[in-house]
Amino acid sequence: MSPLFPALAARAERPALRFGDRTLTHAELADAAGSLAVRVAGARRIAVWATPTLGTAVGVVAGLLAGVPVVPVNPRSGARELAHIVSDSAPSLVVAEPGVVLPPALAALDRVDTGAVGTGADGTPATEPSGPALPFPEHAPQSPALIVYTSGTTGPPKGAVLPRRALTATLDALEDAWQWTADDVLVHALPLFHVHGLILGILGPLRRGGSVRHLGRFDTGGVTRALSSGATMLFGVPTMYHRIAEALPSDPALAEALSGARLLVSGSAALPVHDHRRIAAATGRRVIERYGMTETLMNTSVRADGEPRAGTVGVPLRGVALRLVDESGDTIEAFDGETVGEIQIRGANLFTEYLNRPDATEAAFTDGWFRTGDMAIRDPDGYVRIVGRKATDLIKSGGYKIGAGEIENVLLEHPGVREAAVTGEPDPDLGERIVAWIVPAHAEAPPSAEELADHVAAQLAAHKRPRTVRYLDALPRNEMGKIMKRALHD
Structure with missing residues (x-):
């Protein structure tokens, strides 16, 4: 051996x-x-x-x-x-x-x-x-x-x-x-x-x-x-x-x-x-x-x-x-x-x-x-794209299955966003609504919720836009840099 x-x-x-x-x-x-x-x-x-x-x-x-x-x-x-x-x-x-x-x-x-x-x-x-x-x-x-x-x-x-x-x-x-x-x-x-x-x-x-x-x-x-x-x-x-x-x-x-x-x-x-x-x-x-x-x-x-x-x-x-x-x-x-x-x-x-x-x-x-x-x-050539965890990152909204990861990537491309996390929370109409947690690049002038929603809708699709935006000073992360999404809701 x-x-x-x-x-x-x-x-x-x-x-x-x-x-x-x-x-x-x-x-x-x-x-x-x-x-x-x-x-x-x-x-x-x-x-x-x-x-x-x-x-x-x-x-x-x-x-x-x-x-x-x-x-x-x-x-x-x-x-x-x-x-x-x-x-x-x-x-x-x-x-x-x-x-x-x-x-x-x-x-x-x-x-x-x-x-x-x-x-x-x-x-x-x-x-x-x-x-x-x-x-x-x-x-x-x-x-x-x-x-x-x-x-x-x-x-x-x-x-x-x-x-x-x-x-x-x-x-x-x-x-x-x-x-x-x-x-x-x-x-x-x-x-x-x-x-x-x-x-x-x-x-x-x-x-x-x-x-x-x-x-x-x-x-x-x-x-x-x-x-x-x-x-x-x-x-x-x-x-x-x-x-x-x-x-x-x-x-x-x-x-x-x-x-x-x-x-x-x-x-x-x-x-x-x-x-x-x-x-x-x-x-x-x-x-x-x-x-x-x-x-x-x-x-x-x-x-x-x-x-x-x-x-x-x-x-x-x-x-x-x-x-x-x-x-x-x-x-x-x-x-x-x-x-x-x-x-x-x-x-x-x-x-x-x-x-x-x-x-x-x-x-x-x-x-x-x-x-x-x-x-x-x-992808057609077999490349794998991870969209998130089943428990925290798969959002079922309006009949669609949406991965939080692709929305996070688009939000991070906005010049007014330093950090971003996306989660779902219960919604009486949609089942779940998309929530964006944003650390703005400039705390004194954060991008508006409407601006961020339009930015996502233009890059992905209208049903993937965040319905709620919450602003934070920093996202909770563990020692490996992973965002602790459960802590966001806690």
Whole structure:
């Protein structure tokens, strides 16, 4: 069986991880993670206190080498959420960097420190080398690798159990879609407790035998420096790309750095079309989008050799079966760019279960297809356009099924709009009316409701215009930049 991380197994001397001024080659990572793996081997599960640090990456890789399921824990979790995650996953150990003070829910567990690892910019090792660890056998593809907790928007977070075959299926499909090689150097500043930052952003480069530079925290200066000194790829969320788009007119160094990147990837939420256009105009590079979930890892992407069409998440990845179904559960055969249906997924990229929740696991599938709850349309050439969540973004108004996402994109093109969200609320005549939540570009002179309604009707259709407009200072967002629409109505 081939190893999960071939470059670690081969003890390659190429750089693997850089966090700030600390780096590890693949050979050094094999030693550091292998030594830690010996200490956690045999544990039922391990929690990793997932700060954006080199130690977190070493701790996760150690768990994977030892074949022990890893539970990445968000350091910003509230006390109630953290207590639920610890109680639900029941880890035997917690892995953290030395000196970190853990909250009570984790402090009660046996602790294993990662140690000070890495080599500084001056070549000085942080610690004495531990020496090569004993080789670890490869583990069964179906065995659990990670337990990643969902956002819990409709109740306590659920632990999605991700097997090793899901990791390899997704990362190898992205190798194909993005032409990802060992020569690529990825830069990002994403958190390390979820799919985007940890699996794509750390494990992806390690599986390819390439390198990742983690900025610790996002800032456009860090992006400029990394892309100007050898990095080839940038991963980010829409909030990051929006800040890049805002900075570009006054930052020629940033524009030049982005123009030299091989691949700019956005995910975790839709990137507004107007930000796509601003970045492309300033840099000549187009951001591509992909679509995934905690339970499915990656499902679709715009390909590196495909058309980088703004507003779409591309085509299904290699090995992923994707279908749209209507409210009756029937497959929608039309690729007409109009018919809305729920995305369902089947493939090796899927999770195996929600931990301790057989009821939720059973409810999530129908005939072997995972029900994503995401609504989309498909263009004639198969490109997928997500229009929102079934629970919050599908609006049934006047007999029409309307996706909130396309209205949001049009509203964001209005010069008087800085941020926009669209929801539906009960209406005695229409069933639901469309509500636009607007953060104006200029608070002292917001665009009128009539102006915004006319703007949408001119671009889309009259029945898609907002009937109500509410003005805010800011939209509520989570750590990944996703708008929390339930909080709007609350």
